[in-house]
Amino acid sequence: RQRQMCIRDRLFKGDVLRVFFHGRIISVAIVLAFLVGCTPSSEDGEGVAPANSSSQVFRWKMITTWPKNLPGLGVAPERLADHLRVMSNGRLDIKVYGAGELVGGMEVFDAVSQGTAEMGHGAAYYWRGKIPAAQMFATVPFGMTAQEMNGWLHYGGGLELWRELYKPFDIVPFTTGNSGVQMGGWFNKEILSVDDLQGLKMRIPGLGGEVLARAGGSPQQLPLAEVYTALQTGVIDATELVGPYNDLAQSIHTVAKYYYYPGWHEPGSTLETLINKGAWESLPPDLQEMIAVATRAINEDMLSEFTAKNNAALDVLIEEHGVELRAFPEDVIYKLREISKGLVKESMQENDLSRRIYSSYMEFLESVENYHRISEQAFLEARADASTN
Numbered sequence: 001r002q003r004q005m006c007i008r009d010r011l012f013k014g015d016v017l018r019v020f021f022h023g024r025i026i027s028v029a030i031v032l033a034f035l036v037g038c039t040p041s042s043e044d045g046e047g048v049a050p051a052n053s054s055s056q057v058f059r060w061k062m063i064t065t066w067p068k069n070l071p072g073l074g075v076a077p078e079r080l081a082d083h084l085r086v087m088s089n090g091r092l093d094i095k096v097y098g099a100g101e102l103v104g105g106m107e108v109f110d111a112v113s114q115g116t117a118e119m120g121h122g123a124a125y126y127w128r129g130k131i132p133a134a135q136m137f138a139t140v141p142f143g144m145t146a147q148e149m150n151g152w153l154h155y156g157g158g159l160e161l162w163r164e165l166y167k168p169f170d171i172v173p174f175t176t177g178n179s180g181v182q183m184g185g186w187f188n189k190e191i192l193s194v195d196d197l198q199g200l201k202m203r204i205p206g207l208g209g210e211v212l213a214r215a216g217g218s219p220q221q222l223p224l225a226e227v228y229t230a231l232q233t234g235v236i237d238a239t240e241l242v243g244p245y246n247d248l249a250q251s252i253h254t255v256a257k258y259y260y261y262p263g264w265h266e267p268g269s270t271l272e273t274l275i276n277k278g279a280w281e282s283l284p285p286d287l288q289e290m291i292a293v294a295t296r297a298i299n300e301d302m303l304s305e306f307t308a309k310n311n312a313a314l315d316v317l318i319e320e321h322g323v324e325l326r327a328f329p330e331d332v333i334y335k336l337r338e339i340s341k342g343l344v345k346e347s348m349q350e351n352d353l354s355r356r357i358y359s360s361y362m363e364f365l366e367s368v369e370n371y372h373r374i375s376e377q378a379f380l381e382a383r384a385d386a387s388t389n
């Protein structure tokens with residue numbers, strides 16, 4: 001492969017001063033550099049993709065834990081696949097499957113691990129039965145918000161620990177979506193005090209469910225598809241879901257009366273893309289980079305969409321469907337918070353890695369909380385006060 005000195009190389013190596021003072025030359029030169037199609041290459045040739053990689057097409061399957069195209073959660077993998085197809089000029093061609101189309105929603109992790117599909121989309125707390133510490137990478141009761149999770153995962157060492165945790169399963173995880181603070185859930189029974197939690201049959205998975213159990217409730221594990229009927233027939237008194245935008249689309253308001261806040265159990269649920277390690281390593285560096293960047297874009301995109309659409313959906317639920325909005329009483333929140341602190345720590349003692357993940361998460365939360373108390377929280381309180389005057 002013949003290497004030629006290109007205009008872009010000269011720009012960086014020789015003509016810095018001239019370019020600095022003559023902005024117009026930069027734009028002309030950069031356009032020319034792209035026209036002649038030369039790549040900036042280091043002296044030792046590192047980072048230059050093999051010549052044959054530019055034409056190879058990768059046709060991948062992406063399995064998900066969501067119903068196909070479910071608003072919010074389910075459109076994320078579709079958008080990711082669309083971005084990657086365009087960005088790669090068709091070289092990364094990903095077909096997305098909804099839950100149950102290729103494998104069941106709860107089988108996504110194993111299927112990607114075994115290479116049945118190259119890629120998956122889900123949330124790490126679904127794999128808690130196999131890997132308890134995975135829950136820390138989805139959400140933790142009274143834990144980090146979306147903004148804080150992103151800070152920890154991308155700049156606080158979180159992502160490295162996540163990759164270490166999934167490594168024995170031959171899976172490489174990426175952040176790919178965040179719901180923001182969820183709602184507390186749908187209830188057919190009012191919660192006026194801690195006493196009302198006694199015997200409460202609520203569909204609430206994961207650590208949140210364990211917290212409810214210790215508070216006297218009866219957490220139920222039900223697939224999303226069965227929640228509607230279970231509420232309608234009184235098999236359960238309550239269920240948590242996501243937030244107004246997502247929940248309105250599922251018509252849960254037709255079988256439940258009260259909509260409680262806040263979602264103490266899911267303050268910033270992170271969704272994940274799972275990639276089979278062998279499949280990941282088979283990709284040339286440019287396609288790997290596209291996946292790294294596109295998953296980050298979808299991670300931010302989902303939070304933006306929920307932020308934009310939850311408000312309007314909540315209005316529809318209240319004004320058109322007569323849903324009654326309720327806040328959890330203070331004593332209930334206090335009780336659940338006190339239980340959560342101990343329970344999360346106990347749940348993360350399985351091995352050295354679990355303990356390291358727990359410590360990293362909690363140390364980050366503590367430090368960011370100190371700052372957010374005088375920034376985000378102080379500002380939101382200041383703004384709220386101003387708006388009531």
Ligand code: CA
Nearest residue numbers: 240241242266
């Ligand atoms: Ca939820």
